[in-house]
Amino acid sequence: MSKDDIFKKLSDAIITGNQTLVKKAAKESLEAGIDPLEAVENGLSAGMRVIGDRFEKGEVFLPELLIAADTFNAAMEIFKPAIEEQKKELEASGRVLLATVKGDVHSIGKNIVATVLETNGFDVIDIGVDQQSLSIIEEAKKNKADVIALSALMTTSMPGQKEVIDILNELGLRDKFKVVVGGGPVTADWAEQIGADGYGDTAFQAVKLINSLING
Ligand code: B12
Numbered sequence: 062m063s064k065d066d067i068f069k070k071l072s073d074a075i076i077t078g079n080q081t082l083v084k085k086a087a088k089e090s091l092e093a094g095i096d097p098l099e100a101v102e103n104g105l106s107a108g109m110r111v112i113g114d115r116f117e118k119g120e121v122f123l124p125e126l127l128i129a130a131d132t133f134n135a136a137m138e139i140f141k142p143a144i145e146e147q148k149k150e151l152e153a154s155g156r157v158l159l160a161t162v163k164g165d166v167h168s169i170g171k172n173i174v175a176t177v178l179e180t181n182g183f184d185v186i187d188i189g190v191d192q193q194s195l196s197i198i199e200e201a202k203k204n205k206a207d208v209i210a211l212s213a214l215m216t217t218s219m220p221g222q223k224e225v226i227d228i229l230n231e232l233g234l235r236d237k238f239k240v241v242v243g244g245g246p247v248t249a250d251w252a253e254q255i256g257a258d259g260y261g262d263t264a265f266q267a268v269k270l271i272n273s274l275i276n277g
Pocket of ligand 1: 109114116123127129164165166167173174216217241242245260262263266
């Protein structure tokens, strides 16, 4: 079976919310020697985009999104150990405070970013979803983070990323932390507009970006 066939199987299993099929396809993908992160991006996340688009068009509803999320997580149980086993490609070190911003409960992408950062030697403090800007800053201070990484999956929650940076500026703390942003609707333009130090489109890019910010 070709790589594309396996990606399609993974994607279809997300779209139909079939946990048995997704686990089977995830195992096939690993057996075929496909990079687990590539399978997550091109298989599982591709299926999520289809479900998201159907939701936007009113063709599916919240229960289908929840089922898709559960299916994604079922596949991650198989992919996560394989991702963690990957040899570290970067000589990295540094502490990252990770959160999904206020008003936003999307966690899947953030969790992948956490796994991939940890796999590459970073110390990750993941404080979860729907986090108030001040709590994020307090936790970053308390944990002596080098980087604050903010996930936002909705256009309506993106201002939460800006607010964290604005408050850091007001408190005179902006130079204490690098701030990076990401998540579905987030773009490089947005990152620049709000004065973030960088933006990553995927979890792998998040690692490259954070490594270059901390380790030069
Ligand atoms: C699954 C899902 C849900 C699940 C979330 C479950 C969970 N535990 O996460 C549930 C059902 C809870 C949900 C709820 C809602 N959702 Co929703 N959801 C989705 C869906 C289908 C997939 C998201 C996902 O997991 N993608 C897969 C991951 C792997 O991708 P990712 O998050 O983008 O992450 C990758 C990169 O972006 C990057 N990354 C992520 N974070 C970060 C951070 C940094 C620092 C960096 C560098 C990189 C990075 O790395 C990741 C891996 O490569 C999207 C559709 C979509 N296309 O995104 C809609 C979507 C995000 N949801 C949407 C909406 C509207 C909602 C609801 C408001 C629906 C409702 N009426 O209640 C609620 C909101 C609740 C809230 N307050 O947050 C809209 C948002 C529209 C907008 N305004 O922008 C979307 C886009 C669907 C759509 N097309 O309409 N949702």
